[in-house]
Amino acid sequence: MNEKMMTCIVCPRGCRMKVTFEGDKMLSCTGNFCKRGADYARAEIAFPVRVLTSTVTINSYEVPRLPVKTSAPIPKDKLFEAMEKLKTLKVSVPVKHSDIIFSDFISKGVNLISCRSVNS
Ligand code: SF4
DSSP, X not given: OEEEEEEOOSSTXXXXXXXXXXXXXXXXXXXXSSXXXXXXXXXXXXXXXXXXXXXXXXXXXXXXXXXXXXXXXXXXXXXXXXXXXXXXXXXXXXXXXXOEEETTXXXXXXXXXXXXXXXX
């Protein structure tokens, strides 16, 4: 049995939780104020995911970099690969907020999208 301290990030309260688990199965969770904390801990143990937010190169006079994010969470163990892929991307203006910069980015069905509009 393994034990891990974890902070729930579902709401701003940020409960500190003590979680025990075996492999990818959660055995117990304490310190959570509500059920969502245990659900978060269970998912973190079984299959941790994150929304990636970052920036990419853009050929713009307005901004030095374009803020981007994934349209859905991607596996946490793919974040390094995703960051490496971001380094290879170069976006051309104009770009609108929510434009798809890259389809099926790292995970099928997850797109990399623009977080702002840039005209020139
Ligand atoms: S356990 Fe509940 S109250 Fe605590 S941070 Fe998570 S969602 Fe918020």
